[in-house]
Amino acid sequence: MKFSVCIDALFRHENLSLEEQLKRVKESGYEAFEFWSWWDKDLHQIKELKQQLGLHIACFCTKFESLTDALRRPSYLQGLKDSIEAAQALGCSMLITQAGSLLPGVPRHELLESLVTGLKEADRLLEHSGITLVLEPLNTRVDHPGYALDSSLEALQVLDEVGSSRIKVLFDAYHQQVMGEDIISIIRTHHDRIGAYHIADAPGRHEIGSGEMDIYKLLEAIQKTGYDRYVGLEYFPLHDAAEGLSRFYRTFGSFERL
Numbered sequence: 001m002k003f004s005v006c007i008d009a010l011f012r013h014e015n016l017s018l019e020e021q022l023k024r025v026k027e028s029g030y031e032a033f034e035f036w037s038w039w040d041k042d043l044h045q046i047k048e049l050k051q052q053l054g055l056h057i058a059c060f061c062t063k064f065e066s067l068t069d070a071l072r073r074p075s076y077l078q079g080l081k082d083s084i085e086a087a088q089a090l091g092c093s094m095l096i097t098q099a100g101s102l103l104p105g106v107p108r109h110e111l112l113e114s115l116v117t118g119l120k121e122a123d124r125l126l127e128h129s130g131i132t133l134v135l136e137p138l139n140t141r142v143d144h145p146g147y148a149l150d151s152s153l154e155a156l157q158v159l160d161e162v163g164s165s166r167i168k169v170l171f172d173a174y175h176q177q178v179m180g181e182d183i184i185s186i187i188r189t190h191h192d193r194i195g196a197y198h199i200a201d202a203p204g205r206h207e208i209g210s211g212e213m214d215i216y217k218l219l220e221a222i223q224k225t226g227y228d229r230y231v232g233l234e235y236f237p238l239h240d241a242a243e244g245l246s247r248f249y250r251t252f253g254s255f256e257r258l
Contacts, residue, residue, distance in 0.1 A: 004058035066100030168195030191225035200235030
């Protein structure tokens with residue numbers, strides 16, 4: 001099993017430089033990291049540090065523009081173009097996109113139509129880029145009220161309409177468990193259209209072991225699909241982040257239950 005550490009989540013309350021964060025990732029046993037925003041970071045420094053430390057970048061986010069708002073689509077597409085260029089410069093082959101928010105007075109079918117249209121246009125930018133775009137559903141019960149896409153099954157329906165092999169779903173087990181989904185069944189049935197995974201325990205979105213999630217069963221289900229990319233650790237630590245990362249790696253870094 002290969003794991004990636006989301007530094008923007010794990011170290012968000014620690015007063016650490018980027019170099020210190022990445023050293024902690026490496027010292028804890030991991031070979032990859034990811035983050036949310038790239039536009040507020042020094043890309044040259046990231047590139048140098050990842051090379052010095054022998055780390056890989058699993059993924060990061062496109063600029064936060066709405067796909068559900070047709071009026072914001074040009075800004076979204078320009079942001080995606082900029083994000084593709086940043087990913088190529090950093091040697092990263094995956095970008096995360098959010099769908100956007102609900103809009104007052106706009107019927108749901110129109111929001112989804114805008115999402116589909118925007119992703120079809122995004123696909124043209126991705127065509128020769130070598131980049132995979134993953135669409136992320138988020139839970140609306142706890143963390144993201146007002147977000148337009150909280151169902152992984154609805155996200156898969158959107159992908160059916162888009163019809164691109166370059167756009168997949170980011171399946172965040174925490175968000176989907178909060179939404180009450182049968183996450184193991186969905187992974188087994190739809191793994192071919194899942195481009196990446198994120199995990200955190202639920203409830204709470206903290207370290208694995210702090211909640212009710214059966215991490216062994218979850219990782220076993222992912223592994224049995226043949227998934228060979230990174231599973232992202234995206235949680236908010238209750239305790240020392242580096243200590244928690246080291247403990248998780250000792251337990252699951254060589255996970256194998258086939």
